[in-house]
Amino acid sequence: GEDVEQSLFLSVREGDSSVINCTYTDSSSTYLYWYKQEPGAGLQLLTYIFSNMDMKQDQRLTVLLNKKDKHLSLRIADTQTGDSAIYFCAESIAGTYKYIFGTGTRLKVLA
């Protein structure tokens, strides 16, 4: 299957950490990605992780991958109002020409 699920909404206070979760079903995914979409804009890649890794840190962003449970998470440390956006996880499937996107999580950061 190719379903990628995310919770639809997340609200946090400025300065707190945000954790956005994603579950996927296709075990043949090679890379998993996190994209950010601001209102009226396209998708911007934030970070990605290779499927044989379990963690990747990039400044305020930490990606955790549990391949056994097919669970991916994105932690944003010290969340700022500028982080308010929709966050999509995505997977690329080995040998195919497609990226499968999750349902998107709308992050709202309260001042």
Next chain:
Amino acid sequence: DTAVSQTPKYLVTQMGNDKSIKCEQNLGHDTMYWYKQDSKKFLKIMFSYNNKELIINETVPNRFSPKSPDKAHLNLHINSLELGDSAVYFCASSQFGQNTEAFFGQGTRLTVV
């Protein structure tokens, strides 16, 4: 120096009309895509082209006809537009086999009235 550019950004048209959306990428990628984002922000792949050849057609109605004159361009023509076609359409490109990310255009907001 936009990597993936789409035109137009906004398109408002009446039901039954035919319209086209253009996409160009200057990244030298060999694979291009069209995605549709509905009002709930769900993103679904529509088409994928590799080296001008159609690779993926995800059960999209025949009214949608992509055309790739060369590797850098993938246009989307839509015939007999329907209200349900209203959405944001995103073009994207990537280099197959390198497992790098897909780069997205800014989207075309299509409104059918």
